[in-house]
Amino acid sequence: MRGDASKSLLPDGLRDVLPPDAAHEAATVGGLIARFEAEGYQRVEPPLVEFEDSLLDGPGAAVAPSTFRLMDPVSQRMMGVRADMTVQVARIATSRLARQARPVRLCYAGPTLRVRGQQLRPERQVTQAGCELIGSDAAEADAEAIALAANALAAVGLKRLSVDIALPTLAPALFETLGLDAETRAAARSALDRRDAAAVRDLGGEAARVLGALLDASGRAGPALEGLQALGLPSSTAGEIDRLSAVLPRLAEAAPDLSVTVDAVEHRGFEYQTGLSFTLFAKGVRGELGRGGRYAAGAGPDKAGEAATGFSLYLDSVMRGAPAPKPAARCFLPTASALEVGPRLRAAGWITVAGLDAGSDEDPARQARRLGCTHYLDPEDGPGGEPRALG
Structure with a gap:
């Protein structure tokens, strides 16, 4: 008996999905994909495993620590099990679909595997469903991505949705404009991450004033935008604020029931984002429902990449908020x-x-x-x- 029981054990962070939960998750994924396709996003299915040099190229480098690696016995090359599907879809768009008219809209769904879980997400295998809009740098693309993610979640039954918009490149740009040395930048970054207003004041001078105001400019979208605009930043660092001001009214029109907040200093979890980014939540549901934002598709050591934005929804969190279906007859x-x-x-x-x-x-x-x-x-x-x- 003990030997049979040990064979049914699974590694930490992995689980069997049993009836009726498996059918419920499959139906939810189907509902999300149907909503994506209704707005012109075409489905692609990347492989579960790829060669390491393509999987971890460009934006994929950010998920390298989370990626399982194995040797391909056929080619004798190292391969990786995907920890995130965004980089795979970006590869498809910039290689296999390089000649397709821009912007190209792609959607996907499938399992991902990570080396280890996180404190708030101990699961190591998570099904993702999402969209990538590649080939447009317009603010309308950012608004479309956020609204589509929220409306797709609403379509499968989630309620009281909110999105927290981040500007992860703004603080580093200000560090550069303020001329902070490496030691002061590290102290400033740590203070902003901790939301420590006293530590920000201790920086002194113009850095304390500007970064303190940046720290205060978080919260509900309208007041937060006003606070950011009041900073009077030079054009070299004000671009993301201008983009935010263009995105918010479009988002209010496309997803009127969505609660919107802004966090001007958050950057953790947005390692490969190059601009406006966002995290989705639902009141009463533990964990984030998904993340997204701007990045450079196909970027690498010798190429700049295409302007892109998109999002990934995490089905483990989504299923905690999706209403259970009525039992089938x-x-x-x-x-x-x-x-x-x-x-x-x-x-x-x-x-x-x-x-x-x-x-x-x-x-x-x-x-x-x-x-x-x-x-x-x-x-x-x-x-x-x-x-x-x-x-």
Whole structure:
């Protein structure tokens, strides 16, 4: 017994998804993809494993510490198991679909695997579903990505959604403009990450004023934008604020029920983002539902990459907020009538469970209850009989 039990154990962070949860997750993924496709996003299916040099190129370098590696016994080259699907879709867009008219809109869904979980997300295998919009640097593209993510989540039943918009490149640009040395930059970054206003004041001079105001300019979108605009930043660092001011009204129109906040100093988790980024939440649901933002698709040591934006939704969190479906009606069919009646009932939308031995015909109601059915067919009703509900 002990040996058999040990064989059923799974590595930390991995789990079996059982009925009816597996069917619920599959239906939710289908609903998300249907919403993506309705707005012109075409589905692609990257492989689970790729050669390491392509999987970890450009933006993929940010997920290198989370990537499982293995040797391909055929080519003798190192391969990686994807930890994130964004970089794969970007590769497809900039290589296989390089000649397709821009912008190209792609969507996807599939499992990802990470070397280790995180404190707030201990799962190591997570199904992702998302979209990438590649070949446009317009503010309209940012608004489309955020609105599509929120509206797709609403379409599968999540409520009270919110998005937190981040500007991860703004603080580093200000460090450069302020002329901070390496030591002061590190202290400033640490203070901003901790939201430590006193430590920001201790920086002194113009850095304390500007970064303190930046720290204060977070919260509800409208006041946060006003606070950022009041900073009077030079054009070299004000670009992201201008983009934010263009995105917010479009987002309000495309997703009017979405609660929007702005965090001008957050950068953790946006390692490969190159501009406006965002995180999605739902009130009462533990963990983030997804992340997205601007990045350079196909970027690498010798290429700048294409302007791109997109998002990934995490099904482990999404399923915590997606309403459970009503139990499906399942009808038990005694052995004697299964072949004759089954096709007719299935054509009418029933799920049928057939008996496999003659003994099941003696008490079909008991067999139906034992097998988790809601209805049963009584042989006495003949081939034209209708399912009876269990009492």
